[in-house]
Amino acid sequence: MATIRDVSKYSGVSVATVSRVLNNSSKVKSTTKKKVLQAIKELNYKPNAVAKTLFKKQSYSIGLIIPDISNPFFPEVARAVEDTARHYGYRVILCNSDGNREKEKDYIEALSQNHVDGLLVTSISENSDNFKGLHMPVVALDRSKGKEIPCVYVDNYEGGKLAARTLFENGGKVFAEISGPYNLITAKERSRGFHDFLKKKEKTALTYEGEFDFKHSIVVAGKLLDENPEVDSVFVGNDQIGIALIKEAMLRGLRIPNDLQIIGFDGIEIGGLITPSLSTIQQPIYDLGKEATKLLLDLANKKHVEQTSICMPINYVKRSTTTG
Amino acid sequence: MATIRDVSKYSGVSVATVSRVLNNSSKVKSTTKKKVLQAIKELNYKPNAVAKTLFKKQSYSIGLIIPDISNPFFPEVARAVEDTARHYGYRVILCNSDGNREKEKDYIEALSQNHVDGLLVTSISENSDNFKGLHMPVVALDRSKGKEIPCVYVDNYEGGKLAARTLFENGGKVFAEISGPYNLITAKERSRGFHDFLKKKEKTALTYEGEFDFKHSIVVAGKLLDENPEVDSVFVGNDQIGIALIKEAMLRGLRIPNDLQIIGFDGIEIGGLITPSLSTIQQPIYDLGKEATKLLLDLANKKHVEQTSICMPINYVKRSTTTG
Numbered sequence: 001m002a003t004i005r006d007v008s009k010y011s012g013v014s015v016a017t018v019s020r021v022l023n024n025s026s027k028v029k030s031t032t033k034k035k036v037l038q039a040i041k042e043l044n045y046k047p048n049a050v051a052k053t054l055f056k057k058q059s060y061s062i063g064l065i066i067p068d069i070s071n072p073f074f075p076e077v078a079r080a081v082e083d084t085a086r087h088y089g090y091r092v093i094l095c096n097s098d099g100n101r102e103k104e105k106d107y108i109e110a111l112s113q114n115h116v117d118g119l120l121v122t123s124i125s126e127n128s129d130n131f132k133g134l135h136m137p138v139v140a141l142d143r144s145k146g147k148e149i150p151c152v153y154v155d156n157y158e159g160g161k162l163a164a165r166t167l168f169e170n171g172g173k174v175f176a177e178i179s180g181p182y183n184l185i186t187a188k189e190r191s192r193g194f195h196d197f198l199k200k201k202e203k204t205a206l207t208y209e210g211e212f213d214f215k216h217s218i219v220v221a222g223k224l225l226d227e228n229p230e231v232d233s234v235f236v237g238n239d240q241i242g243i244a245l246i247k248e249a250m251l252r253g254l255r256i257p258n259d260l261q262i263i264g265f266d267g268i269e270i271g272g273l274i275t276p277s278l279s280t281i282q283q284p285i286y287d288l289g290k291e292a293t294k295l296l297l298d299l300a301n302k303k304h305v306e307q308t309s310i311c312m313p314i315n316y317v318k319r320s321t322t323t324g
Numbered sequence: 325m326a327t328i329r330d331v332s333k334y335s336g337v338s339v340a341t342v343s344r345v346l347n348n349s350s351k352v353k354s355t356t357k358k359k360v361l362q363a364i365k366e367l368n369y370k371p372n373a374v375a376k377t378l379f380k381k382q383s384y385s386i387g388l389i390i391p392d393i394s395n396p397f398f399p400e401v402a403r404a405v406e407d408t409a410r411h412y413g414y415r416v417i418l419c420n421s422d423g424n425r426e427k428e429k430d431y432i433e434a435l436s437q438n439h440v441d442g443l444l445v446t447s448i449s450e451n452s453d454n455f456k457g458l459h460m461p462v463v464a465l466d467r468s469k470g471k472e473i474p475c476v477y478v479d480n481y482e483g484g485k486l487a488a489r490t491l492f493e494n495g496g497k498v499f500a501e502i503s504g505p506y507n508l509i510t511a512k513e514r515s516r517g518f519h520d521f522l523k524k525k526e527k528t529a530l531t532y533e534g535e536f537d538f539k540h541s542i543v544v545a546g547k548l549l550d551e552n553p554e555v556d557s558v559f560v561g562n563d564q565i566g567i568a569l570i571k572e573a574m575l576r577g578l579r580i581p582n583d584l585q586i587i588g589f590d591g592i593e594i595g596g597l598i599t600p601s602l603s604t605i606q607q608p609i610y611d612l613g614k615e616a617t618k619l620l621l622d623l624a625n626k627k628h629v630e631q632t633s634i635c636m637p638i639n640y641v642k643r644s645t646t647t648g
Contacts, residue, residue: 061417243598
């Protein structure tokens with residue numbers, strides 16, 4: 001492989017001059033520049049990316065810290081992040097934190113040592129110290145970190161209200177909820193919106209705390225149905241729980257949506273492909289990933305940023321688990 | 325942040341000596357080593373990862389090139405790869421090639437420039453030039469690259485035969501197949517095994533070429549059912565196609581498995597959660613990712629490797645889309 005010295009020899013200028021050309025310095029005469037560029041082309045010289053990183057303290061890579069890529073919400077996010085990063089010449093380092101604060105901290109330290117240009121994170125808790133004092137920008141994705149950290153998110157509270165209103169207007173009588181885990185702000189907000197709407201209508205809802213995970217959801221869904229056969233309207237914390245609830249309801253011979261209406265949250269692709277297809281409060285998953293990446297790269301490149309907190313729209317998608 | 329110079333000053337030895345201690349050189353006296361390590365600890369000095377990469381030409385990262393992380397097979401693979409890499413102190417750079425050879429080539433060049441320690445790939449074609457002459461190990465995952473590149477895979481041909489035998493023994497009369505795209509060796513082999521078994525039993529099967537993708541599969545599945553209402557046994561190239569076929573069959577009022585039996589391929593988690601749950605030829609997805617990563621890291625670290633071609637077992641998982 002050609003080195004910077006080969007380019008210097010070939011073009012008859014000093015290594016320092018080649019370096020100036022590479023860094024697009026204005027101090028180089030145009031004839032010299034032409035000669036150097038010609039040599040670079042003919043020798044197929046490629047400046048070493050690692051050496052450039054050391055010099056510029058910029059690695060053209062970002063870290064993506066998510067709980068678990070096998071949760072179907074995150075592959076859609078990761079795809080958007082990688083597409084967008086690639087468009088701007090950046091690479092994405094994938095990290096699964098399992099929502100574990102220590103694991104997250106380890107990743108942040110390792111990535112910081114590697115001069116990544118920024119971090120995209122969805123983290124376990126609202127106020128994690130893990131992000132304090134970092135020498136790189138951080139953007140929170142999906143899960144709001146409060147005011148200190150720039151974030152791209154949806155209004156989960158409004159989403160919960162919208163689910164409640166829909167089930168109420170569809171004639172629901174006995175309401176229930178299988179929420180996500182309450183230590184996640186997103187899960188808590190969805191739940192709060194759902195209950196607040198019902199309270200205004202002088203209704204209550206049975207509540208089961210769940211996990212954003214299929215295996216656990218199957219158990220909770222079965223429990224809800226066995227303990228409360230009178231329930232006719234359920235809001236679930238995400239689509240995975242919804243898919244599990246459909247399975248358990250069908251096992252028990254319930255007709256959907258006649259006996260039981262279900263509304264999920266997220267809008268993952270598979271929700272539209274199962275039978276019955278899952279009605280849901282849809283987040284613009286791809287756009288969340290895209291906007292978060294653009295915001296992070298703008299911050300990393302010290303561009304002027306109008307807004308460091310971007311709320312994306314949600315909407316209700318009626319499919320086959322609801323009557324209207 | 326403390327630098328190597330601070331450590332040198334604090335411990336009263338030269339920078340070169342500190343460097344020797346960091347690289348665990350045997351030339352340093354134990355009393356000196358103790359002093360330096362003490363200084364490193366007290367100053368909380370962390371050797372810069374990028375500088376270490378430049379020096380050792382090792383970045384403790386690997387590239388994972390897959391077609392598309394939003395295809396549900398790959399998040400399960402990616403999770404295994406990242407878990408295993410992390411266990412050995414490596415990071416994973418995620419790349420979506422969309423099965424596009426040019427895009428794949430771009431990734432390989434960029435990763436090579438960054439001194440990644442190796443590449444894990446599932447590529448579009450059997451004999452891609454993209455992997456020739458690389459200065460790092462490559463391991464093919466899922467899709468065999470022929471004999472030149474180490475790989476971890478399953479016997480797709482046997483999988484296709486197993487699907488055919490199962491449908492035949494379940495009393496199938498009119499067989500059909502929606503295969504994956506034939507430019508993928510995996511899809512071709514599954515198809516070949518399926519047809520070879522049936523041929524021995526003097527049976528034939530209608531064949532539709534599909535894609536490993538939900539949207540396209542919905543269209544092909546509908547077409548197969550509309551054009552051939554007499555079909556009672558279908559083998560599909562992967563579980564995504566199977567889920568699409570279930571949906572289209574139910575839309576047409578077919579009873580599964582009485583009117584139509586379906587066998588998928590892969591064993592992705594969602595296949596077991598839908599109703600009816602999808603019978604399938606299961607690959608050990610997590611273990612494929614894990615073994616491929618271990619093999620790659622062994623090669624990267626020039627360890628002795630017994631086998632550079634590892635075939636993992638498949639098995640038939642009976643669920644609700646087959647009678648036996």
